[in-house]
Amino acid sequence: MSTEQKGLVLVVEDEAAIADLLRLYLSREGFGVHVERDGRGGLASARALHPVAVVLDVGLPEIDGTEVCRRLRADGDWVPILFCTARDDEIDRVLGLELGADDYITKPFSPREVVARVKAAVRRSGVVTASPHLVLGRVEVDRDAHKVRVDGAEVELTATEFDLLVHLMKSPGRVLSREQLLSEVWGYAAAAGTRTVDVHVAQVRAKLGDASPIRTVRGVGYSAETP
Structure with a gap:
């Protein structure tokens, strides 16, 4: 499957090393990847680029990830969102899911696991069967x-x-x-x-x-x- 067919994944992550690692692994799987370093840029790119999924850090400059998610959902944008964060508190996880996130990944993580979860989220968002x-x-x-x-x-x-x-x-x-x-x-x-x-x-x-x-x-x- 080509990159065009798989679509664009938006990675919003302020740690350059993590963003570059996610870009590498997602690209290998045929996704296009666009990276933003802060929440304001991430929100603007999500609205402008219409990605097939968003990997969203919680602790971002400008606007944090939970607020980015909240604003996208308030816009009626139901793109799959996967929170990626160092926070491992259950309150943070539940808050993210209640805001409309589709999955929650805590650091440190395996980039292969992130890719697998992105693929699963994209697949879920386009589910079609013979009996609709x-x-x-x-x-x-x-x-x-x-x-x-x-x-x-x-x-x-x-x-x-x-x-x-x-x-x-x-x-x-x-x-x-x-x-x-x-x-x-x-x-x-x-x-x-x-x-x-x-x-x-x-x-x-x-x-x-x-x-x-x-x-x-x-x-x-x-x-x-x-x-």
Whole structure:
């Protein structure tokens, strides 16, 4: 697949060595890469260049990464965002996910892991299957158009929230563990990351309200059923 087909990844990172390493590994995988060193430049480039994914440091000059993410989501821009930061506090991780980030990577990291997560996020954002429509109760998902509606009204979900909902709705009644969801939706498995699943489920439920088909199966995981 060519660079043009894979698209452009925006890396917003003020540490030159890290930015250069990410540029090298992403380029090897066929992505175009544009680097910005501060939050203001990152926000402007995200709006102007329409990347397929953004790797976003949290501790940035000018505007920090969480504010960049907040402003993009407020604009209605649901490009996959992967936070990359030295902060390893759960509060920071949860805040980033609640702002609409799709994934969270803490430093030090393997550049190969970052590339794998970028590829998974890009894949999730463009999910298309032969059976585009899913309906469960008052929730309708159009996978071709990448849209979710409740009682006919469109609801905005991030790419990861969308893929999580689709993954549960396409097998109604099937109970999936957090580890299964992390592996099948996010593309990697790590027990320490299961909190990510819980936060995204909470976000989907909040957006869908009482129409949400996602049910918690205590001690096991989640399933999708008619409310």
